[in-house]
Amino acid sequence: MPKTNYQILTDKHLQQISKSETFPTLLLHCCCAPCASYCLEYLKKYFKVTVFFYNPNIFPFEEYEKRRLELIRLIQVMPLNQKIKFLESEHLSDDFYCSVKGYEDAAEGGERCKQCFLLRLEKTAQIAKQHGFDYFCSSLSISPLKDEQLLNQIGLKNEKHTGVKWLPNDFKKKGGHLRSIALSKQYGLYRQNYCGCVFSKGKDKQE
Numbered sequence: 001m002p003k004t005n006y007q008i009l010t011d012k013h014l015q016q017i018s019k020s021e022t023f024p025t026l027l028l029h030c031c032c033a034p035c036a037s038y039c040l041e042y043l044k045k046y047f048k049v050t051v052f053f054y055n056p057n058i059f060p061f062e063e064y065e066k067r068r069l070e071l072i073r074l075i076q077v078m079p080l081n082q083k084i085k086f087l088e089s090e091h092l093s094d095d096f097y098c099s100v101k102g103y104e105d106a107a108e109g110g111e112r113c114k115q116c117f118l119l120r121l122e123k124t125a126q127i128a129k130q131h132g133f134d135y136f137c138s139s140l141s142i143s144p145l146k147d148e149q150l151l152n153q154i155g156l157k158n159e160k161h162t163g164v165k166w167l168p169n170d171f172k173k174k175g176g177h178l179r180s181i182a183l184s185k186q187y188g189l190y191r192q193n194y195c196g197c198v199f200s201k202g203k204d205k206q207e
Contacts, residue, residue: 100116
């Protein structure tokens with residue numbers, strides 16, 4: 001089965017949005033500052049963006065705090081055409097461990113990661129609906145290690161459940177991943193060398 005080019009779908013959405021006189025609201029789930037950097041630079045032209053930090057998978061808590069604070073710092077120092085809002089959920093690690101129970105030994109990028117994506121994107125969609133956002137999406141697809149087909153399928157499923165539009169995306173396209181590396185260097189961002197959970201620690205390449 002051929003893969004969907006989600007960047008083409010992104011372009012179609014943004015083309016329609018650019019014709020509007022007002023900016024729709026977007027809840028952007030972010031896992032870290034490096035991944036958020038390009039996404040914010042790219043999306044600021046089309047949306048009123050709120051960054052949502054919900055990552056109960058991140059281990060240990062000190063790492064979670066480091067990524068959270070670095071993301072806040074990026075929002076403060078990056079020159080943007082708007083004030084980016086920051087929203088976070090509690091670091092409820094039990095939510096993550098319950099969601100991946102039985103998949104602890106799964107291969108990196110496999111079923112355990114799928115359950116983690118399901119958890120975080122479902123929460124993002126719920127918060128987007130609760131706060132009346134027009135769109136929601138995630139910065140996760142900017143990583144070459146993440147399956148953008150799966151992420152978009154989960155996002156579209158949650159769109160049906162909540163009624164909030166999912167912005168189709170593959171942020172690594174158009175040089176997005178390379179741009180995120182450049183922005184990370186420009187702003188001196190901390191770039192982690194594992195996805196986040198205790199199972200991925202020591203297994204990933206740099207995100």
